[in-house]
Amino acid sequence: MTQEAFFRVTDFVTGKVSLPATLGNMLTAIDALAAMGIGSIHSVTGVGFPMDLDVGLESLFARGLRNPVAYRLFFQTMDVAKVKKRKLPRIGGCFATALDGCFGSVDAAMNEPYASGAGLPPDASRGVLYYDEERVKAFCVEANRAGLQIEMHAIGDAAFDQAVSSICAALDDFPRGDHRHTIIHACLPTRRGLEACAARGIAIALQPAFLDWEQEPLSYLRSIMGERAMELSPLRTMRDMGIIMAGGSDAPCTVPDPILGIHAACNHYVPGESLGIQEALDLYTRNAAFIGFDDRERGSLEAGKLADMVILDRNPLSIKAPELRTLKAEGLILAGKPYRGGQGAADLIIRGLFNLNRKI
Incomplete structure (x- = not known):
């Protein structure tokens, strides 16, 4: 509720x-x-x-x-016709395509009940799945057949399993080699679900900054789910299984600063689940470009790609993981040119009306 x-x-x-x-x-x-x-x-x-x-x-x-x-726009709807009408290549996100709630409101959908400290009534002890299995599968089948990339919000392990099984059902119905379907958050994934993601090429768009988030500190998470809190966002496990992971912020939930996400990914409160610095950088560069179908033009500095880069005050590979959060962005270069701020609304509208073929 x-x-x-x-x-x-x-x-x-x-x-x-x-x-x-x-x-x-x-x-x-x-x-x-x-x-x-x-x-x-x-x-x-x-x-x-x-x-x-x-x-x-x-x-x-x-x-x-x-x-x-x-x-890149993600239309949060299960109405495939609306997305096709607007000629967008992808569908989903949160809101109408959220399969469950979150830990802050104790309604992320869980396979096992929340701890007694969560104070939930018996009929809500496992959180909430917003849709039944058949509804989610039907949506995924329709969207996959339409050639769309699918993204769905799933935080609890029950929602994660529902997302994985629904995407797998869609791919069984209509196989696609380069679909890049993605589960957003996947905070408490199951082993069987992760194995399916690795086998079927399902990506995960995660937010490492949740690991160091004052709105849901570890003490609170342990109070509502016990030791399962130590299984949240198992970055190293997912990386070693070969799952494509991309980093984001879920802004405005966390501050949209990649440096904070990179720091959190390298300093997991379960040390064995931390990533190396280069691996964390990949979350916000080449992997993010991959799940956006931008990897041919962006995500790395290579011949033939656009010269997109950020200028930092120090080399992140030359400092220790606990110091990463002290890095500062000093400049942004896109397609080889420095970013120019201060665009006016009139200029934007005119450009938008005469640039209808721009990829979004």
């Missing part, structure tokens, strides 16, 4: 924000992200505006940016 109420309130509030104000805020945000060295954005849209006007506005925004930011 808590998470469902949150979604309803969010839909209501966002629907009351004027489109001009939204556009101005987005321009401010894009400059703020660039200051953190971010040149690639996976944005979830479809959050309550009448007639999905936010989807159209964000499409215009993405096409109108004067800097060559890799801005």
Whole structure:
């Protein structure tokens, strides 16, 4: 109920924000992200505006940016026809494609009950699955047959298993070699689910900063799930199994600063699940480009690719893991040119209207 109420309130509030104000805020945000060295954005849209006007506005925004930011839209809907109508190559995210809640509201869907300290009534002791198995499978089958990339939110192990089994069912129905379907979060994955991800090429979009997040500290997580808290985000295990993992922030839940995510990935509270520094850098560069189908142009500095890079104040490979959070981004270069901030709304709209073929 808590998470469902949150979604309803969010839909209501966002629907009351004027489109001009939204556009101005987005321009401010894009400059703020660039200051953190971010040149690639996976944005979830479809959050309550009448007639999905936010989807159209964000499409215009993405096409109108004067800097060559890799801005990729994810329409949060299970209505495949809506996505095909807008000629987007992917579907999903959170909200309508969230399979469960989260640990903060104690409604992430679990295979085993939460600990008694969570204070849940017996009928809600395992959290909440928002959809039954058949509904999720039907969605995945339809989206996969339509050639779309699928992304779904799954935090608890029951939701993770549901996401994995539904994507696998879709691939059994209509095999695709380079689908790049992705599960978002996968905070408490099961071993059998991870094995299926490795075998079927299912990627995981995770947020390492959750490992050092003041809203859900380890003491709180242990109080609601006991020792299962020590099994959260097993980065090393997933890496060694060959699963493609990409790093993100789930902003505004955590600060959208890749440096903080890289630091968290290298300093897991279970030391054996930490990544090496180069592996953590890959989460936010080549792997992020891969799950966005941008790996032919971005994600690494190679001949034939765009010269996208961030300038840091120090070499991250020359410092110790605990010091990574002290790194600072000093500049962003996209397609070989320094990022230029301060774009105005009028310029953006004109560019967006005349740049309809730009990849989003």
